[in-house]
Amino acid sequence: MKEKRTKIQVVLTDELVGQEITVMGWVRTKRASKNVAFIALNDGSTINNLQVVADAEKFGEDILRRITTGASISATGKIVESQGAGQACELVAESIEVFGEADPDKYPLQPKKHSLEFLREIAHLRPRTNTFSAVMRVRHALAFAVHKFFNDKGFFYINTPIITSSDAEGAGEAFKVTNFDLNNIPKTEEGQVDYAQDFFEKESNLTVSGQLEGELAAMALSEIYTFGPTFRAENSNTTRHLAEFWMIEPEMAFYDLQDNMDLAQEMLKYLVKYALDNCADDLAFLEKRIIEEEKNKPQAERSEMTLTERLKFVLDNDFERVSYTEAIEILKNSKPNKKKKFSYLIEEWGADLQSEHERYLVEKHFNKPVILYNYPKDIKAFYMRQNEDGKTVGAMDILFPGIGEIVGGSQREERLDLLTTRMQEMDIPADEMSWYLDTRRYGAVPHSGFGLGFERMILFVTGMGNIRDVIPFPRTPGNCEF
Template identity: 75%
Template sequence: MSTIRRTKIADILSAGQASADTLVKGWVRTKRGNKNVTFIALNDGSTIKNLQLVADPNDISEDLLKKVATGACLSAQGELVESQGSGQSVELLVKSLEILGEADPEKYPLQPKKHSLEYLREIAHLRPRTNTFSAVFRIRHAMTYAIHKFFNDKGFYNIHTPIITGSDAEGAGEMFRVTTLDMDNLPKNEEGAIDYKQDFFDKETNLTVSGQLEAELFALSLSQVYTFGPTFRAENSNTTRHLAEFWMIEPEVAFADLNDNMDLAEEMLQYVVKYALDNCADDLDFLHAREVEENKNKKEIDRPSMYLLDRLKFVVENQFERLTYTEAIDILRNSKPNKKKKFQYLIEGWGADLQSEHERYLVEKHFNKPVILTDYPKDIKAFYMRQNDDGNTVAAMDILFPGIGEIVGGSQREERLDKLTQRMEEMDVPAEEMGWFLDTRKFGTTPHSGYGLGFERLILFITGMTNIRDVIPFPRTPGNAEF
């Protein structure tokens, strides 16, 4: 083959110009033709669109063309010309062809037909070659960049918090243990319990559930920081919303109250959604059309209230509605679905933990805009949230989106040492293990706030996918740690 450089298909299609000598490489999506001409749809992952290769048997041997099958990897060189067919501006008249990697058409798992998402999860190592998953993971990359750009441009510092930790930030207790002890011969102490003094870290350690507490330490020095890293929950859940390994974005800001926190979160969400609309148009158009097609035969009651692109624009174009948890409870208690017992979880009074159906009702039916709920009952929230003067609520906030419910959860943090230690005692959080955290309240404490955004939850919303296992490259769930 020639020594000319490969050109990405995305660059070829965006330029849309003829060129005398072009080299492309990629994987075959489809092949069709007759004895006079062969058409090959080639994709290299740089765009959801394929480049059509046109191979003349007078230029490319019939034996070589017979080996070209769906899934094979090709290197093709030739002339870019204006396309004779619809759907693309240019096509490549192939002058030389090399098969870099063959694919047995009898065994290749991704034939050019519709495959279920369940089947594709079983071959997660190959599913990025499909249109759906290549679109999802290009968008995931774009959102990773957009998150970092947003915080960088606002003067935040990215902090890498520990993956191995001795603390349970949420008090959830559902953590993965990290140990080097011999499971077949565990050392015991005098009380007969496992002797973690003989373990690698001289104590019991786990995979982190959150980087928030460590990020707070840096916010109380660098003023505004954020984490973006993997977190882990050993929750035995097989729902479409849960993963055992997922990524979290957690900003922490000194000198910020709950209103500042809401402003930051709303600005960030609108920024990244707009970034997707501006920079991922081809992939979003494909996923929007896919969602419409998936729902066309469903009853109207089972269809989304709005489709993907409309939901994204809905977030960008609407100022978020802000109201207290107490106001939301009153709205929900008096709503038609509650009175007619249409909610699966009926709202009977103050103190109820809101479910996705309640959150979506507020967003999609009552306000018709994204919603931020504030001032939740302290009994359903974490120990580190600032207690309000009423003694019953905390300065917490959740952001609710259409189709998905809660997407962000955060709060003003409790900066008062006496209030924090009292709450920790009430919730059985061991103060002796949290001395490093309490020190920030002893030495130069200040009001500060932060929130958590589950990255996969964000990608679910932006791609319109309905199962969280389909927006992370290799999902980790109960009984599943393949690849």
């Protein structure tokens, strides 16, 4: 009869000394002497390994030779208090079964330090490393926390379409979706692509945002949120951009801009607290990893806060609310601007703020997270509510240390005449968006919403330096492996 498996996390947290159990997992390392082998076993349930002690005479060379780094095994035996340092208990093996061997000459994840660049090339194996297993467990915890936060507040989870005919941002950076034979694309008499013959009989793309469809749901259910994949065909190779990423986008009827800021701040604090409360071992490992990495950096490039300090910086501070106009004055008069230290100098009102400006406001000027609001309408999307001054819109961005903008949102324009005028100014065809405008024609209400890029949140919480390392299989220009 097959023995019931006990997860290693349970073994290390519960009082199981004296009990006979079975554990299963992958071998991280094996140290062997003439009489005994010490096997570090991990099953992914925790950052910590369980030491399996195997008597050499009992198991013989044949079995122990097959147990190498990367091999998978099942081990049954008694849990005893550990005699060595570093673990409270260990398993003394009575029986071992080798499920799958790993050729030690070919297995890519040898027990040594590997660069993150190398690990991206073997993304199918990197979850077996401590770093990536920790990141994936944190990612899971925060995904669960997102749903718990909104569910507990009475929001409804809505699945917005992945294939759509709208471009919510109007940026034209969408991936096209087609069923055409690309070697024989039908054309109209005018020589244009004849989308009427395509699968959807119109031009279609992968979604860049679920917001517009989310607004439709909010006009019936009041408070909803979406949480799904979004796609941008932006040819960017920065450490902050992916072509496929996940967005959390709540939309709320009867919320003004202040309500929107309140909800976003509450959500971000909730997620940070959830991580601190539920991912302590993984965060401790990631923090230690960052400290080791930073030793190799010049003093000026080292972070002023540890990972835990940065998380508590968000948790323990009220977010400073500052208008875009105030922020521009602060930046214009700042030392880095006057001494031309900024890569993008702030010279006049209307400038689109860069990450260096956002981080200056958070880390140097206010020393707390910042919410910027009332941006110039010319640098924001068509759906944002226009303010009485005729120059600004009710937009808000939340800025975090080390990362800059993490949330972007706005009060939405509910007034049909102002919205259609703005769409004309930005060359957005009203006839193709009649379904969206119907929410302004029939029972329009003040409403607001925001978007949080999930990977940016994971980047902040884990302290990783590159967004490609917080999603299992990153999609970037030239990279669609696995």
